[in-house]
Amino acid sequence: MAISGLVITLDDDPERRRAALAALRADERLTLGEPTGNHLPLIAETRRAREGVELIEDLFTQPGVRFVDVVSVDMSDELEDGDPASADSVGDPSHEEG
Amino acid sequence: MERRQFIKNAAMASATVAATRLALGKDPPKPDSLPPTPGVTWDKAPCRFCGTGCHVQVGVKNGKVVAIAGDRKAEVNKGLLCVKGYHVGLALYGKDRLTRPLLRKGDRFEPIGWDQALEIVARRIFDDPEGFAIYGSGQWTIPEGYAALKLVKAGLGTNNIDPNARLCMASAVTGFLATYGVDEPAGCYDDLDECDVLIMWGNNPAEMHPVLFSRVIDRRSRGEKVTLIDIGTRRTRTSEHCQHHLLFKPHTDIAVANGILHLLLERGTYDRAFVEKHCRFRADSDPATLQGKEIGFDEFKRRLAEYTPERVQQISGVSAQDIRMLADLFGRRDLRITSLWCMGPNQHTRGTAINTLIHAVHLLSGHFGRPGDAPTSLTGQPSACGTVREVGTLAHALPGGLVVSQAEDRKKAEKLWNLPEGRVSGKPGPHTVELWRRFSTPKDEGGTINTVWVQVTNPARSLPNVNELFEPSRRIDGKFLIVSDVYPSATAQAADLILPSAMWVEKNGMVGNSERRTQQWFRMVKPPGEARDDAWQLIAVARKLYELGHPGxxxxxxxxxxxxxxGGVEVPVWDYRHYYDINVDSRLFEEYRTFTRFKHKDLAPYDEYVKARGLRWPVVEQPDGTWRETKFRFAGFDDPYVKKGQEFDFYHSTTKDGRAQIWFRPYQPPPEVPDAEYPFWLCTGRVLEHWHTGTMTMRIPQLRRAMPQAYVELNPADAKKLRVTSGDLVVLESRRGQLELPAWIEGRGAPPPGTVFVPFFDESLPINRVTLDAHDPFSKQPDYKKCAVRVRRSARRIARP
Known part of the structure; x- marks a missing residue:
């Protein structure tokens, strides 16, 4: 499990802003904090850190979201589960990428 | 408290502090410290990817990177990161890390020991030093680049070294040199916080430098008025945020700049006082040289007379009204204007010309040298400035801005390196395109480069026209390719010998970002298997050469x-078991630092960078023993090298009178234009998800899933004519090569009719089989942004990516 801290910059338009907030609240991976002005702090929990990357990309395309900044990502749980790839793996050019 | 809840609370606390800072433009009353995650130790490092220079805090647990946080103490990113920064820790852990030296045996690679590998490299060099070249990059750390440069220039006595940065910012260098007599921007990122108008010349920072772009977007969110203008050849994510999107025909940005200059003169709205006091005028000489020839103001004005708004509209497609709008803005003294550019003006056969023209627009209008008034080029690699431009890992350069062609500069280098007189060669080595051409040409046909050692780059995919510049070398007997890399890139797979490298926080490092900021970090985790530092590899080969008896x-x-x-005892740092007995980076840096004072690029001692989140040079010692960085060069209020009492002083002026040069550069058509046979313009570039040739980012599964393969962006009208819909395979063909790839219509970017765009991140779909190797006459930087192609629907079909 990976936990990320993010800041979303919301649109100025109240209608689009409301729609964005509704969509963000409906996403069970997200926990929203208290916005300051247009800036909304939130945390994202994803099964893998790599899924967090995709989530951020999705947030960028959400109507009413103007920008997404990353503040932190913690994937210590994930590494304790044995992923990502072991740093001891032996690579060679015939090896398919992971 | 449960550990998981603890981490969540810490993440929310950090995000709340960042949100408050973004909303208010300042720190909240009680900024908290880094999340104290149990069992995790934190240290600072700059991000591995682009040239912005964001600082991250890297969390390490049990010998692995387990957490990343934006560094709140970093002025560049103020605690924030982009989506690439999010996964920077994961870039270490792709499953196919190279972990042992590998030697080609026919079609296979066999693992060998380091000693044998070093012996092979040293023998190749010892037997043919003139035929040996190093090809590096702006991803070399400063000490790595310095070690490579010293091995070649001080040791082998050749100048056969060039970096991939030749392909990305060489024209910015020649632009700065021709204008100010010394490289790198006068301003810094602080200009983004102060400008009223931000002009992006062929630049897409929303995707390529997102943290910098968000700095401006956040100002708007706080109610500040900032006018954003995008001058480009296709619509991008940046365009969506801009009040003005000016679409120009490829190559005609030169006409647009001339149109602004013309109107400033015609209307008399240029800054006469600034120009009379601080500038001179220049134009191309015959034969053409980087310094050109002096012309007077009247001659300058006369030459620009033809660039009326209507004429510029005819050449560029930008409306006369928009040219007037730009001239109106530059003609106002009450506004502060910052220009940003990156690959658009640089990857241009007239790259030096358009770079000097952007400077000219700012100088003529006096929009220079006050916070918010600056022409600032950005770089794409983490140390294109620090390692390439400052250390001087270029075929013509020496450290600190010195050049090999000047006898005086060579003497300075020989003195600092304690070399016999004449060791440093005055003959510049081959620039990138020439180096690879010589490597891909048989020896008896003039192919004088026989062994190339590549570090930290992927020329098999990033060189232009690879069918001619790279591929032939793999079929010519006697050509030997050595590749130091982290992953089996396309270049590594084509190599004769592969050396596994440590990356990022697996080694000590220093880099220099786009705003002259030098940054430092310490090794935090060990590299996998037998992967080792690039600087160690260079020193170990030098030692082998020493043992073989190479006099250099x-x-x-x-x-x-x-x-x-x-303590008076030599440390055998060439033996990896002893490499970390001392801080080799610190030793190399302190040696390099002595060069930086010649051209007022002063760097502070290594330990100052340990304490800081980077310092912008010149960094000058104060009477109280502290070190002060410089944000705004050439401006009396901030630059310690400006003569006392002067408002501005271009102290490396090519005319030796403290003045900058305002250039006239005529519009000239590009070397290849669409015609009946090849009717489309091809532009190449990057995408948000991937960095460079994708060797790191394509190993992050989610990024790869988000953008799994290259594509060709087509305008809907062109697609209709070609009977192509999104996902259809099309054949893209130039006079040099062809490629089949899927079409994407009305995707992220929107090219105008007659133009197509292809990203270069996908190693399996190498667009550089199609591109042109024509390059700027001064910078030798190739033009990846335009060549002529034809497009047809393929007989085969595939699903949409």
Missing amino acids: MKDKDGRFLFAMEQ
Whole structure:
């Protein structure tokens, strides 16, 4: 499990802003904090850190979201589960990428 | 409290602090410290990817990177990161990390020991030093680049070294040199916080430098008025945020700049006082040289007379009204204007010309030298400035802005390196395109480069026209390719010998970002298997050469070129078991630092960078023993090298009178234009998800899933004519090569009719089989942004990516 801290910059338009907030609240991976002005702090929990990357990309395309900044990502749980790839793996050019 | 809840609370606390800072433009009353995650130790490092220079805090647990946080103490990113920064820790852990030296045996690679690998490299060099070249990059750390440069220039006595940065910012360098007599921007990122108008010349920072772009977007969110203008050849994510999107025909940005200059003169709205006091005028000489020839103001004005708004509209497609709008803005003294550019003006056969013209627009209008008034080029790699431009890992350069063609500069280098007189060659080595051409040409046909050692780059995919510049070398007997890399890139797979490298926080490092900021970090985790530092590889090969008896590996007192002592005893740093007995980075940096004072690029001692989140040079010691960085060069209020009492002083002026040069550069058509046979313009570039040729980012599964393969962006009208819909395979063909790839219509970017765009991140779909290797006459930087192609629907079909 990976936990990320993010800041979303919301649109100025109240209608689009409301729609964005509704969509963000409906996403069970997200926990929203208290916005300051247009800036909304939130945390994202994803099964893998790599899924967090995709989530951020999705947030960028959400109507009413103007920008997404990353503040932190913690994937210590994930590494304790044995992923990502072991740093001891032996690579060679015939090896398919992971 | 449960550990998981603890981490969540810490993440929310950090995000709340960042949100408050973004909303208010300042720190909240009680900024908290980094999340104290149990069992995790934190240290600072700059991000591995682009040239912005964001600082991250890296969390390490049990020998692995387990957490990343934006560094709140970093002025560049103020605690924030982009989506690439999010996964920077994961870039270490792709499953196919290279972990052992591998030697080609026919179609296979066999693991060998390091000693044998070093012996092979040293023998190739020893037997044919003139035929050996190093090809590096702006991803070399400063000490790595310095070690490579010293091995070649001080040791082998050749100048056969060039970096991939030749392909990305060489024209910015020649632009700065021709205008100010010295490289790198006068301003810094602080300008983004102060400008009223931000103009992006062929630049897409929303995707390529997102943290910098968000700095401006956040100002708007706080209610500040900032006008954003995008001058480009296709619509991008940046365009969506801009009040003005000016679409120009490829190559005609030169006409647009001339149109602004013309109107400033015609209307008399240029800054006469600034120009009379601080500038001179220049134009191309015959034969053409980087310094050109002086012309007077009247001659300058006369030459620009033809660039009326209507004429510029005819050439560029930008409306006369928009040209007037730009001239109106530059003609106002009450506004502060910052220009940003990156690959658009640089990857241009007239790259030096358009770079000097952007400077000219700012100088003529006096929009220079006040916070918010600056022409600032950005770089794409983490140390394109620090390692390439400042250390000087270029075929013509020496450290600190010195050049090999000047006898005086060579003497300075020989003195600092304690070399016998004449060791440093005055003959510049081959620039990137020429180096690879010589490597891909048989020896008896003039192909004088026989062994190339590549570090930290992927020329098999990033060189232009690879069918001609790279591929032939793999079929010519006697050509030997050595590749130091982290992953089996396309270049590594084509190599004769592969050396596994450590990356990022697996080694000590220093880099320099786009705003002259030098940054430092310490090794935090060990590299996998037998992967080792690139700087160690260079020093170990130098030692092998020393043992073989190469005379260049000794200074004039007979000491090894990379001799390092502790307590009067030599430390055998060429033996990896002892490499970390001392801080080799610190030793190399302190040696390099002595060069930086010649051109007022002063760097502080290594330990100052340990304490800071980077410092912008010149960094000058104060009477109280502290070190002060410089944000705004050439401006009397901030730059310590400006003569007392002067408002501005261009103290490296090419005319030696403290003045900058305003250039006239005529519009000239590009070397290849669409015609009946090849009717489309091809532009290449990057995408948000991937960095460079994708060797790191394509190993992050989610990024790869988000953008799994290259595509060709087509305008809907062109697609209709070609009977192509999104996902259809099309054949893209130039006079040099062809490629089949899927079409994407109305995707992220929107090219105008007659133009197509292809990203270069996908190693399996190498667009550089199609591109042109024509390059700027001064910078030698190739033009990846335009060549002529034809497009047809393929007989085969595939699903949409």
